[in-house]
Amino acid sequence: MDDQKTKPEADFRSDNTGRVAPELLEALVRANSGTAFGYGADEWTARLQRRFSELFETAVAVYPVATGTAANALSLAALSPSFGAVYCAPEAHVITAEANAAGFFSGGAKLTPVAGAHGKLQCEALAATLEVAGAGQAHRSQPAVVTLTQATELGAVYTLDEVRAIAAVAKAHGLKMHMDGARFANALVRLGCSPAELTWRSGVDVLSFGVTKNGGLLGDAIVVFNPAAVTALPNQLRRAGLVWSKMRFAAAQLLAYVEDELWLRMAAAANALAQRLAAGLSRIPGVELLAPVEANELFLRLPGPVIDGLERDGIRFYRRPGNIVRLVCRFDATAAEADAVIASLRRQLGG
């Protein structure tokens, strides 16, 4: 295929360009025997509920779905009425890159950006916004949900204290808390805390549990901590064409994903590579890091010609307006790939 070059690859375009963890494919093979009831009434899906309840140290409901966008949009639609307001950081994927999915599934809920640094929604800004949001006034979008992307779209990670403070503000105003965990494992690894601490113990009601970007195949999941907040979610999922009839194969992947801490090991690899890159870049003059490197993404500002040089050197990445370079470390990226970036920039900029 086009992407298998003879020359060593250095691909930082996204964590969705990477491979699937072989363990997930092996799980599919193992599950591919005998027959099983459809639409989630099978033993694998039952086991998934138990396993994730163990993992999160509380009874959870897990709904495997096709994509992170589906997980986010259905979660937000279940948490917000059509006349609701959903608060997010200005850089949040749900508002910048999901083609109005949340608005569509909710029948109109309004994503409302609340500023902060490094892709975070800031707690005080949220409080100030809610103060004048007009809850109870029928003209106004009714404050309904706060959604945090963890890790953020700029590669930062909310601390537990930050999540808790935001949740406290949200709850004080009667809002629900959603976490877009597209890179949940990367955040967990960074923080060194438990899945429970980062979610329901910090006030999160529903989690979009990301798998795809971290070695997954074709699926993510919704994890519900607060079932009262998402009435009739199974019906909403079915109506959205998001319930697989051969659910055992989705459940089997999720079971394999968390088995023996596979997910955390993959995220740790990606995070470590980002640290290797950050360390290397910090020694090169003229490289400006736009956000702290806390997960598996780096954002650099570089002179245009230097960016051209990176491209000439065969480094693959996304170029954004304003001479910004985004580098995303895949779980299966190699040190050689990171070193290729450092070498190219050193050649161009010294250091």
Place this chain on the structure above:
Amino acid sequence: MDDQKTKPEADFRSDNTGRVAPELLEALVRANSGTAFGYGADEWTARLQRRFSELFETAVAVYPVATGTAANALSLAALSPSFGAVYCAPEAHVITAEANAAGFFSGGAKLTPVAGAHGKLQCEALAATLEVAGAGQAHRSQPAVVTLTQATELGAVYTLDEVRAIAAVAKAHGLKMHMDGARFANALVRLGCSPAELTWRSGVDVLSFGVTKNGGLLGDAIVVFNPAAVTALPNQLRRAGLVWSKMRFAAAQLLAYVEDELWLRMAAAANALAQRLAAGLSRIPGVELLAPVEANELFLRLPGPVIDGLERDGIRFYRRPGNIVRLVCRFDATAAEADAVIASLRRQLGG
């Protein structure tokens, strides 16, 4: 797991209880190397477009999606305005079993049953309905689409002449044609015609290309023959959370599915087993077949106690109101499974 019993299984609950064709899993393993652009901008997905265009003998656009419900609902939503009417057989899955998905995605389009025999929509009944449907009157749902399930939910198969006659009526009134091909391969095998003949050459604009029920894993596809009929479908799919970022793995499965006629061989096996069952049952007094057995499903009416006996004999199937038994043959079901049903009924009813 619960479904792997020591005693020989005879599972006719659904074709979604079955296994995945090993060839599809092998294709995943083969595709799992190197990196690839996300969201369908990869070489596998490009190859898929070419391969299916070849298969259908015309330029098509193929959109892999998570489920058949998603394929149907998005197709119908793209073909019908929110004030449109979509005509289907009363037994059609879109109206009986998809939790209002088509209405939801279209913003209200109305599924309108048109009677016929054996799960078919009847051509003359359609013509009569359209005659008085009030096209152009703003009060009325505007006739927009006809959708046919091929094979039907009762196990019958529309002949080419039937599809063409319905399409002719539809086109004469300015409607579009959709085919729910959840069991498309079973119908193809039955008719012995080409994919082109059964679709665009007979007037079909968009096809829900079923894979799951015939050895698939976690995906089906939308195949578009008439791109003018489905404006902005890629945006609608994205907005619906139905575009996988690791699309290469969905494309790879679809390529493997049609490679060396795998799909037709699997459907032929399922159909043949249904014929074996039908032949065996025809010799048993008191077994009433409710529809001709033309694909991989059988519907029987049996005395209640006989149905109880089937269950006691460990035969798995769905029991429907009115003493109706549905038997669905999986691609991987065995002759022994069919013979177990026949033996149980013979024991009970003689013959």
Place this chain on the structure above:
Amino acid sequence: MDDQKTKPEADFRSDNTGRVAPELLEALVRANSGTAFGYGADEWTARLQRRFSELFETAVAVYPVATGTAANALSLAALSPSFGAVYCAPEAHVITAEANAAGFFSGGAKLTPVAGAHGKLQCEALAATLEVAGAGQAHRSQPAVVTLTQATELGAVYTLDEVRAIAAVAKAHGLKMHMDGARFANALVRLGCSPAELTWRSGVDVLSFGVTKNGGLLGDAIVVFNPAAVTALPNQLRRAGLVWSKMRFAAAQLLAYVEDELWLRMAAAANALAQRLAAGLSRIPGVELLAPVEANELFLRLPGPVIDGLERDGIRFYRRPGNIVRLVCRFDATAAEADAVIASLRRQLGG
């Protein structure tokens, strides 16, 4: 204007071709003094709540809205989830003539026809339908609401016993009851019962309170008996652009409409004219009445040339497929208009 002919008019096209009761226009003039708070926070609207609570002998919430379609669609959307099924008679305006409004506002709820005679939904047919509707199965549209049109679209009137029996079946299955009262006053007059008896005392949760067809101007209303069934209706109305800022003028009309039984007097006039017509027609051979004349509408089957003759005689009415003539009596129609129809038919058919 075109409709003011010198020759005596005989206009039976619809009850919406008629005039506005002068009392309503006078109420507008009376309310047109001083200033008043917007969006329903005015004294007229407060008085409306009190007056209708008195009228219905229970605390109700009244929401004036622009049209009967808006009243129906918003009521049904508030009563049904998007994956819900709404049961109605096959002739119900909500399914035949409101351009998918209920499906649109509810995000997909499915209108499901249940047969009966004369535009009625039949109680036993409803029970049989609900028996196999699949409540609790996520694939199926979830049974949510029964809606009755009172008087029906064919001019019949549900008896109190019929309403109660249907409501009993609905409630036994956990469904809510809606009444489309586009011709509520005509039904009340026919039955001689109280508004309370015909609604909440018989199990109705929400009423579309029709005004337009019975001397109204540009507004109808939603009357809620069971507030728990329609959470957040005020927000939904606002989001639908259906809350007037100068609400006092809508409220003033509704107050005038029920003042001194104006509404019942108008409906009685329309019903009486329908009886005069029915009596006259019953003496003419070859006139077939398709439904009992219980409100202000008559449906006749006549030979095509006779219908042509009616038109030639300047009688205005709607002609429907199958040689059917619909005659609707306006509150302000005259005996001379009715007599013109009778005379024309007698000339043509004898009697």
Place this chain on the structure above:
Amino acid sequence: MDDQKTKPEADFRSDNTGRVAPELLEALVRANSGTAFGYGADEWTARLQRRFSELFETAVAVYPVATGTAANALSLAALSPSFGAVYCAPEAHVITAEANAAGFFSGGAKLTPVAGAHGKLQCEALAATLEVAGAGQAHRSQPAVVTLTQATELGAVYTLDEVRAIAAVAKAHGLKMHMDGARFANALVRLGCSPAELTWRSGVDVLSFGVTKNGGLLGDAIVVFNPAAVTALPNQLRRAGLVWSKMRFAAAQLLAYVEDELWLRMAAAANALAQRLAAGLSRIPGVELLAPVEANELFLRLPGPVIDGLERDGIRFYRRPGNIVRLVCRFDATAAEADAVIASLRRQLGG
């Protein structure tokens, strides 16, 4: 009623607290004779199309609707796909005060604020936003519409040059132009230009034609200059319950509204009163005007105790966070009302 006090009223809460122009009520009485076809197929509605085409100097389609929110939301839904972005000023009513109506009717279209002064969307900011909006990328909301409120929610008026410059940017990017003309007449009077100049001649495709705030009763209108941009709007209006069956009475009001320049005279009165207020306030120390007074609204910042004093003096107005006072001049407000405000502030602040 509560609002009719013996002491002189000074009510600046909103222009929707005011009266209806008596001419509109007289028009209702005149139209209330004979019968007329329903749903807009009457002579008044036909005359309305001709009259407004004359008024706007081009063939227009006019759709009377119940409210300005309905006019805005349906217009935007007709102009934008569900995956579209609609650009507006941060203060625009569509984003701050219409309870997600535009998102609801469009199935998710995203309102995107673009900054500017005094409630205006700024042309250069729009250009910069569109430059990076990602048109053509399926992840992104697709740029679809620019909507301007004229006059703005802060009482400023876009000049013709401003409208044209914004429209030029919009058209260059393939976007459509909508104008929320809730106070269209006030803007027209301010600019002294023709309705044509302020709309289609400056690039506006669809106008929400405000009536309610300027002496209207219970209705506004959508005026379409570019019919190709709003496919199937009549079906969408019907499906939204926004087509009155007794349309003649809505048309008659709109005809009266523009007859003999009534609308402009009313707007001129409101604007003049705002100027009287502005002139009076300009002589009082400590009164800070937040935006130029160009239509019928004033926004002041005042010390909290002074605002309390205004309230004690019986002046009615809306108090907003940050010690802001909004004063809106009704068409029927009197010089005495304005003078009461000036007197109160002078008493408190000197000057």
